[in-house]
Every structure is written in structure tokens, then in C-alpha cells.
Amino acid sequence: MVPEREKGEGxxxxxxxxxxxxxxxxxxxxxxCGSKCLVRDYTKAEIFCxxxxxxxxxxxxxxxxxxRAFDSEQMLKRxxxxxxLTYRIHDKGLSTLTKWNSLTQGQYKLKKWQQRxxxxxxxxxxxxxxxxxxxxxxxxxxxxxxxxxxxSMLYRRAMKKHLxxxxxxxxxxxxxxxxxxxxxxxxxxxxxxxxxxRVEQKEISRAYRFLLxxxxxxxxxxxxxxxxxxxxxxxxxxxDIRAKAIEIIKKASEKELTNGRGPIGIAAAAIYIAAILNxxxxxxxxxxxxxxxxxxxxxxxxxxxxxxxxxEVLL
DNA sequence: AAGACGAAAGTGGTTGA
DNA sequence: TCAACAACTTTCGTCTT
Numbered sequence: 001m002v003p004e005r006e007k008g009e010g011x012x013x014x015x016x017x018x019x020x021x022x023x024x025x026x027x028x029x030x031x032x033c034g035s036k037c038l039v040r041d042y043t044k045a046e047i048f049c050x051x052x053x054x055x056x057x058x059x060x061x062x063x064x065x066x067x068r069a070f071d072s073e074q075m076l077k078r079x080x081x082x083x084x085l086t087y088r089i090h091d092k093g094l095s096t097l098t099k100w101n102s103l104t105q106g107q108y109k110l111k112k113w114q115q116r117x118x119x120x121x122x123x124x125x126x127x128x129x130x131x132x133x134x135x136x137x138x139x140x141x142x143x144x145x146x147x148x149x150x151x152s153m154l155y156r157r158a159m160k161k162h163l164x165x166x167x168x169x170x171x172x173x174x175x176x177x178x179x180x181x182x183x184x185x186x187x188x189x190x191x192x193x194x195x196x197x198r199v200e201q202k203e204i205s206r207a208y209r210f211l212l213x214x215x216x217x218x219x220x221x222x223x224x225x226x227x228x229x230x231x232x233x234x235x236x237x238x239x240d241i242r243a244k245a246i247e248i249i250k251k252a253s254e255k256e257l258t259n260g261r262g263p264i265g266i267a268a269a270a271i272y273i274a275a276i277l278n279x280x281x282x283x284x285x286x287x288x289x290x291x292x293x294x295x296x297x298x299x300x301x302x303x304x305x306x307x308x309x310x311x312e313v314l315l
Numbered sequence: 316a317a318g319a320c321g322a323a324a325g326t327g328g329t330t331g332a
Numbered sequence: 333t334c335a336a337c338a339a340c341t342t343t344c345g346t347c348t349t
Contacts, residue, residue: 205328262339283318294341299320315319315349 123159126169130155133173140196141188143181151180154215163214167207170199175207179217186230187222189264191292224249224258224267227291231271234290235282244274251309261301265293269301276313 131152138148154176158164164172174197181188194201212219225246232242248270252258258266268291275282284295291298306313 202327209328260338265340285318295319296321296342297340300340303320 130169171203171207174204222263224263227267241274241278245270265297265301268298
């Protein structure tokens with residue numbers, strides 16, 4: 001699983017690589033190993049090198065038009081007039097947008113009247129608010145557009161089933177973001193969502209369970225592996241360690257050591273072990289701060305993993 | 316002094332009668 | 333609806349480096 005690397009090549013470039021990773025979404029060559037095999041994975045919202053696994057850009061957002069033009073004629077044909085149809089605008093982007101400051105008084109009144117009838121009822125009004133909430137939370141979590149779209153669609157579904165009434169929009173939207181992230185394999189912890197939400201964690205998980213039941217969505221438990229890339233980069237750990245941690249998790253799940261355990265705790269422990277093995281030690285507290293699981297849990301998991309998998313961890 | 320360790324009690328969610 | 337249960341947290345004293 002761990003990709004073999006040419007000895008000596010690219011080693012000298014290693015210093016200071018972490019800092020530049022952020023701003024470079026347009027690179028075509030891996031800064032780590034020089035490979036041109038970069039993979040853009042929009043479902044996981046990252047660009048990574050197929051050869052060494054280095055994550056070059058995370059949380060990439062703009063994915064451009066979904067079509068490709070092979071000559072200028074096609075280009076003209078395929079480019080659409082008007083704003084793109086999107087679920088993230090309350091009337092799916094079909095209303096005509098007019099610049100307010102260029103209107104005469106009569107036009108202004110008409111426009112105002114239109115607006116008032118347009119957003120006549122409170123349902124619509126709260127829907128607009130919900131969409132802006134989804135947008136706000138997504139931005140704060142740096143989620144890619146496709147997840148925002150999916151979240152908006154899910155909200156529509158919930159609204160059609162009249163599941164929103166009598167519940168806080170904040171709670172519902174937060175839960176919907178949580179659900180969508182899980183569905184797309186880029187899970188965020190409940191804690192991370194709570195940080196940018198305006199309601200308590202308790203309310204979010206209540207809304208979460210409620211929505212799962214009412215929309216009968218089936219969400220398989222999150223895999224520890226899904227958390228590894230993000231946690232590793234938050235800890236400033238190299239790609240070697242990410243690969244090692246994933247390897248550990250795979251072995252652990254083969255031996256069914258992950259059953260019934262929280263995926264985040266497993267991910268945290270695997271990263272803790274991998275970091276020590278590769279000589280980039282992080283304290284249990286460092287890992288705990290980033291992952292949100294306590295040092296005690298990291299200890300328990302890492303003891304289990306190292307004993308059952310015969311991994312010697314020397315501090 | 317910082318980090319790791321582990322015991323013990325408390326919390327919130329799940330399950331099964 | 334309630335109690336039992338497992339995973340996880342909180343807290344804290346002790347050991348190790």
C-alpha cells in the first residue's frame with residue numbers, strides 16, 4: 001500500500017513544504033516527488049499526488065463548468081445565458097436580479113411590491129434564512145460547493161415533508177450539514193459543527209437523529225480513515241505518516257479491533273502511533289486538541305492497537 | 316516540569332424487556 | 333418506559349523522562 005519512492009529523490013526539498021501547501025490549487029507537479037499524476041478528488045475536496053499521496057490542496061471549492069468545450073463553436077453552444085441553476089438560491093436562481101440603485105421611483109415601488117409578494121409567506125422566508133445558514137456554516141467549515149448543493153437539496157426534502165415546523169432552523173441546518181458531510185465521505189466531527197453553529201451539540205444530534213428517522217436515510221458509520229488526512233494536516237504531519245496511520249487502521253479493522261469503538265478515537269490513536277514510529281512525535285495532548293477525543297481515550301485505543309498488532313512504540 | 320499512565324466516578328446514547 | 337450496558341469523559345494522583 002505504501003508507495004515506494006526513489007531513494008534520495010525529492011528528499012532535499014522536504015524542508016518547509018507544509019507552509020506552501022495552502023495557496024497552490026493550480027499546481028501541476030507534486031512539490032514532494034515531482035510526479036505529474038495529480039488527482040483531483042472533489043468528493044473528498046482535495047487534490048493529492050497519486051504517487052506519494054501528498055495532499056497539495058484541501059477544501060478546493062470552485063470546480064468550474066461541468067462541461068468541456070473542444071472548439072469555440074461548442075463553447076458558445078454550451079455556455080449558458082444567465083446565472084447557473086442552483087439549489088442554493090431559494091427560487092433556484094430563476095428570479096431576475098436588478099440593480100437597486102439604477103431604478104426610477106416607480107420602478108422601485110414595483111420592485112418592492114414584487115419582492116413583498118414574492119416572499120409572501122413565512123415558510124419561504126425561513127427557507128431563505130435556512131439557505132443562508134447552510135452557506136454560512138459551509139463557509140466556516142470550508143466545505144466544497146457540491147456538499148453545499150447537496151445540503152440545500154436535503155433541506156428541500158425535509159421541507160416538503162414538513163419536518164421543519166416547530167423546530168429551530170439552526171439545529172436542522174447544522175444537522176443537515178453533518179449528514180451531508182458523512183454521506184460524502186468527508187466527515188466533520190459533531191464538535192466541529194457545533195463550534196460554528198449557534199446551537200448546542202445536544203440540539204444538533206437530536207435534529208440529526210430525527211432527520212435520519214423521518215427521511216429514512218441510512219448512513220453507515222464513519223470510517224476512521226476518512227478523518228486521517230484532515231487531522232494529519234492539522235497536526236502538520238507528513239504524508240508518510242498519513243499513509244502509515246491508514247495502514248494501521250486497515251490492519252486494525254481486519255482484526256476487528258475497531259468494532260464498537262468510536263472512529264475518531266481510532267483515527268487519533270493510529271495517527272499518534274504513526275507519528276512516533278516515523279520520528280515526528282506529537283504528544284497525546286496535541287492529538288487530543290485536534291481530534292476532540294480525550295487523552296485517556298487515545299491512550300486506551302493506542303494500547304489496544306499496539307498490543308494486538310504487535311507494534312512496538314518507544315517514546 | 317512536562318508528558319504519560321491508569322483508577323474511579325460521571326455522562327449520554329443504545330438496546331432489549 | 334425503564335434499567336442495564338458499553339464507550340467515552342472528567343478528574344486526579346502517581347510514575348517517568
